[in-house]
Amino acid sequence: MGEWIRFGFAAFLILCGLLAAGIAAFGLFKFRFALNRMHAAAMCDTLAILLVLSGLIVLSGFNFDSLKLFLIILLLWCASPVASHLLANLEVTVSPKLKDNCEILTDDGKEEEKV
Amino acid sequence: MSKIRKNYDTSFRTRFRRYILGETELPEVDYMPMYKKQIAEEKAEDERATEHYLMPPEVDPMEDAKRYAELSGMRWFRRLYGVMALLLCVAISGLLIYNVAFMPEFGSADTAMTNEVTERYIEKGQEETGVVNTVTGVILQYRGFDTFGETHVLFLATIAVMILLKRRKDEEPVRMDGENPGGDRILRTMAHFMVPLIFLFGLYILVNGHLSPGGGFSGGAVLGAGLILYSASFGFTATARFFNERIYDIVKVGSLMLYSLLIIYYLFTGANGIDSIVPLGKAGAIISSGLILPINILVGFEVACTMYAFFALFRKGGL
Amino acid sequence: MSLSQAYNILFGGAVGVLVLIMLCVLIRAVRGPEIVDRIVAVNMLGTLTIMIICILSLWLKQGYLLDVAIIYAMISFLAVVILTRIYLGVYHERMLKKEEERRG
Numbered sequence: 150m151g152e153w154i155r156f157g158f159a160a161f162l163i164l165c166g167l168l169a170a171g172i173a174a175f176g177l178f179k180f181r182f183a184l185n186r187m188h189a190a191a192m193c194d195t196l197a198i199l200l201v202l203s204g205l206i207v208l209s210g211f212n213f214d215s216l217k218l219f220l221i222i223l224l225l226w227c228a229s230p231v232a233s234h235l236l237a238n239l240e241v242t243v244s245p246k247l248k249d250n251c252e253i254l255t256d257d258g259k260e261e262e263k264v
Numbered sequence: 265m266s267k268i269r270k271n272y273d274t275s276f277r278t279r280f281r282r283y284i285l286g287e288t289e290l291p292e293v294d295y296m297p298m299y300k301k302q303i304a305e306e307k308a309e310d311e312r313a314t315e316h317y318l319m320p321p322e323v324d325p326m327e328d329a330k331r332y333a334e335l336s337g338m339r340w341f342r343r344l345y346g347v348m349a350l351l352l353c354v355a356i357s358g359l360l361i362y363n364v365a366f367m368p369e370f371g372s373a374d375t376a377m378t379n380e381v382t383e384r385y386i387e388k389g390q391e392e393t394g395v396v397n398t399v400t401g402v403i404l405q406y407r408g409f410d411t412f413g414e415t416h417v418l419f420l421a422t423i424a425v426m427i428l429l430k431r432r433k434d435e436e437p438v439r440m441d442g443e444n445p446g447g448d449r450i451l452r453t454m455a456h457f458m459v460p461l462i463f464l465f466g467l468y469i470l471v472n473g474h475l476s477p478g479g480g481f482s483g484g485a486v487l488g489a490g491l492i493l494y495s496a497s498f499g500f501t502a503t504a505r506f507f508n509e510r511i512y513d514i515v516k517v518g519s520l521m522l523y524s525l526l527i528i529y530y531l532f533t534g535a536n537g538i539d540s541i542v543p544l545g546k547a548g549a550i551i552s553s554g555l556i557l558p559i560n561i562l563v564g565f566e567v568a569c570t571m572y573a574f575f576a577l578f579r580k581g582g583l
Numbered sequence: 584m585s586l587s588q589a590y591n592i593l594f595g596g597a598v599g600v601l602v603l604i605m606l607c608v609l610i611r612a613v614r615g616p617e618i619v620d621r622i623v624a625v626n627m628l629g630t631l632t633i634m635i636i637c638i639l640s641l642w643l644k645q646g647y648l649l650d651v652a653i654i655y656a657m658i659s660f661l662a663v664v665i666l667t668r669i670y671l672g673v674y675h676e677r678m679l680k681k682e683e684e685r686r687g
Contacts (some may be wrong), residue, residue, distance in 0.1 A: 152586055160593050167600050170631065174607045177627070183619045186611075190627045201597075201634050205641055217649040218637060221656055224461070225630070228660035231454040232626060235667040238448070240619045243674055451664065462657055469650070477647045486654060489661050496661075496668050579669070 159207040166200030173197060182250040183240050187233060194229035198222065303328070394544030394553035395474045403479070404556050405530070412527050415563055418570045419520055425574060431581035448497070455497035462490035466564070473560035474553045480560040484567025491572040500580060509583040512569060519565040526555050526562070594642040598635055605631050622666050629659030 169192060176189025202222050206215045241247060385398055385406065395401035403411050466486035473479030495503040533540045545552030576583050605628060612624035633652045640648030 156586065156589060156593075163593065163597055166634075167597060167604075170601065170604050170634070173627065174604045177608060177611045177624065183617050183623075186620060187623050190623045193627050194630050198630055198634060202637060205637055209641055214640070214646045214649060217646075217653065221633065221637065221649070221652055224458075224653065224656045224660075225633070227454060227457060228656065229626070229630070231450055232660055232663040234450050235448070235663060236619055236622060236626075239622075239667045239671055240617070242671060243619075244617070458657075458660070465653065465657070476650070478650065482654070486657070489658060493661050493664060496664050575665075 155207060159204040162200050162204030162207065166197045166202075166204060169193065169197035169200060183244065184237060184251065187236055187240070191229065191233040194233070195226060198225050390547055393556065394547050395556055396547055397474055397476060397479075399477065400474050400479045400556060400560070401553075404559055408527055408530055411563070412524070415520065415523060415566055418566060419516070422516070422570050422573050425577050429577045429581050435581075451497045455493060459490050459494050459497075462486060462493065466490060466568075470561055470564040471550065471557070473564075474556050475550070480563025481567055483560070484564035485571060487564060487568035488571025488575075491568065492575045495572075495576070500576065504583075507572070507583075512573065512583050515565055516569040516573075519562040519569075523559060523562040523566070526559055530555060590642075594638055597638055598642075601631050601635050601638075618670060622663060626659060626663050629655060629662075633659075 173189050173193030176192070177186050180186045180189060199222055202218050206218050209215045209218070247253070385402055389398045389401045389406075390396060393401040393405045395405070466483050466489075468483075469478035469486060470480065470483035473483060491503070491507065530540070532538075540554060542554040544554050547553070551557065573583060608624050608627050608631065612621050612628065615621040615624060633655050636648055636652040636655065640646060640652070
């Protein structure tokens with residue numbers, strides 16, 4: 150019975166993770182602007198992988214494999230926000246029609262005047 | 265006899281190649297003599313009409329030539345090209361997936377893979393080489409000569425890329441965004457944490473090559489990835505503090521020569537039936553299996569140098 | 584239904600769903616109008632692949648596959664860093680060239 154409870158909990162976590170990944174993939178097609186799409190994809194990188202891998206950790210119990218899974222979560226949680234930051238940086242630098250899609254604030258928090 | 269550039273540009277081969285590649289930017293040559301003649305006549309007429317002042321031409325001849333090329337089938341060719349490429353991809357992947365169905369079941373006894381060679385590797389491999397991971401034993405000892413050649417191919421590839429891409433000292437340097445100080449603070453902070461982790465993991469793969477899957481090639485690739493990440497986040501000048509061209513030469517050539525010496529010793533003793541003086545040790549320990557551990561490490565250094573050299577040469581044309 | 588059957592259904596279903604999501608993301612990677620879309624889609628493909636590898640390593644009971652997943656995580660991060668760096672460099676170079684042309 151205990152095994153079944155563990156299985157049920159892990160299955161719940163993994164299914165939640167799959168749902169998050171599916172929503173992220175849906176967001177890639179739903180949004181019109183690249184920064185919004187990036188936001189949706191970044192959710193897959195963090196939330197979905199956390200849920201799926203913690204489900205797997207629950208399944209595998211406490212051993213060397215679960216340590217490695219935890220290391221993967223740690224690595225991705227450190228790396229993928231930085232990757233998103235770099236991508237956003239690239240988009241803001243390169244995109245010619247940035248002002249049509251979002252308002253740009255100055256350092257004081259006021260809206261920049263449209264040129 | 266060599267052709268001068270103008271002849272080369274007008275040659276049938278170049279025009280055909282440009283047509284196939286879909287380059288719409290046409291060279292300024294006698295592409296459509298009739299058409300150009302017509303434009304020139306119109307221009308002359310305009311000039312005659314204004315007589316003393318040259319009006320800017322209303323029709324840009326290059327623009328018109330582009331439209332002409334597109335109307336004459338280029339557009340259709342491009343669409344057809346896309347469709348055919350997609351069809352080819354789908355066909356090849358379908359064929360491969362179809363072939364998977366004919367593969368024997370994973371681990372079944374009656375396959376072509378379980379012949380006497382495989383049996384020998386599996387039954388005697390650990391005893392003869394002292395390696396727990398049979399794959400490493402096969403690629404570095406039974407098939408050591410093969411791997412020896414592969415490593416030299418890597419060396420030759422780096423030399424070829426160097427010949428093609430290395431910039432001379434008097435050429436202007438490439439402008440690089442990662443080079444300016446205070447560039448990307450978030451990335452640098454992250455790299456402080458990531459780079460040691462990657463190096464540590466690469467060394468783990470290298471040193472554990474005879475115990476677990478991995479070995480010289482994959483461990484070297486991870487080490488090279490760490491070097492590339494370092495130079496991408498801190499800039500090439502920071503990397504040159506510990507990995508400049510001189511150190512690169514020493515590490516690359518030195519590890520290749522040492523590897524050659526070790527493998528020649530192996531081949532000599534193996535071919536003449538002499539017992540190697542290096543003890544095999546207890547299977548499963550880190551320091552065991554004779555010369556395979558140092559060979560793995562040397563191959564790893566070689567691969568890491570190759571990866572970083574490719575990145576640096578393609579990015580800025582020098583180490 | 585025994586426990587091992589339940590495990591097979593869970594792992595097989597999860598891998599199947601992840602492959603379907605990957606196909607959707609692949610469409611975005613091919614279509615993506617801007618370079619950022621493509622890089623984002625490729626990054627997401629890498630993350631999904633890591634999930635599949637982890638699930639497979641538990642399903643097939645092969646612990647060493649997790650090493651592959653760790654390397655995959657590192658390399659996909661590295662790919663994003665290098666691509667953005669190189670594209671930014673190319674963009675700045677192009678802008679400089681344009682500036683010089685405008686000045687004459």
